[in-house]
Amino acid sequence: MSDPTPVTYLKTLFSQTEKGRCFLRNPRQRPYTKPNQQCIDSYDLEIVKAIRNSDIPKLRAMLQEGKSCNACNRFGESIMHMACRRGLVDVVKFLIYEAHVAVDVRDDFGRTAMHDACWTIVPNLEVMDLVIRKISPDLLLSEDVRGHTPFHYARKEHWDVWVKFLEERDHILIRRLACLVLE
Numbered sequence: 074m075s076d077p078t079p080v081t082y083l084k085t086l087f088s089q090t091e092k093g094r095c096f097l098r099n100p101r102q103r104p105y106t107k108p109n110q111q112c113i114d115s116y117d118l119e120i121v122k123a124i125r126n127s128d129i130p131k132l133r134a135m136l137q138e139g140k141s142c143n144a145c146n147r148f149g150e151s152i153m154h155m156a157c158r159r160g161l162v163d164v165v166k167f168l169i170y171e172a173h174v175a176v177d178v179r180d181d182f183g184r185t186a187m188h189d190a191c192w193t194i195v196p197n198l199e200v201m202d203l204v205i206r207k208i209s210p211d212l213l214l215s216e217d218v219r220g221h222t223p224f225h226y227a228r229k230e231h232w233d234v235w236v237k238f239l240e241e242r243d244h245i246l247i248r249r250l251a252c253l254v255l256e
Contacts, residue, residue: 079224115144142172149180158189160197183217192226
């Protein structure tokens with residue numbers, strides 16, 4: 074296939090494994106979980122400012138004080154969504170490896186942090202690399218309420234960059250596909 078889109082590349086990659094083919098035949102959409110009150114209560118100006126300013130010491134202090142870093146607004150958009158959309162590599166690292174936030178959370182439109190990571194002016198490969206190493210690979214093809222996967226939000230002029238990125242990580246994705254739990 075010449076010049077595949079990131080979505081077609083992923084579908085081709087998935088078709089190389091039995092679990093991937095099974096997922097492609099019967100794509101499952103993880104149910105949307107509404108945010109709990111603790112997550113909503115933790116979403117305030119203080120945590121939003123810390124994210125926007127990439128203030129890791131402040132985030133670390135809030136975490137140690139018991140504030141949830143799974144904070145999200147009432148629409149389910151989490152601070153992980155925000156960090157991915159803004160390309161905040163250090164914040165994403167902190168949220169994944171220190172705060173151990175849920176990386177696969179969806180907002181009420183069904184978008185994950187990966188949708189936001191792809192929905193940028195310039196591809197932030199480092200952010201996406203951190204995220205794909207933590208999520209179940211089926212989320213790369215998960216659709217939001219409009220039927221769009223994360224890479225449907227990538228700009229067309231960046232498709233070749235994203236395909237190259239995915240090609241360089243196909244061994245990781247294939248290995249993760251082997252661990253995919255199909256229900």
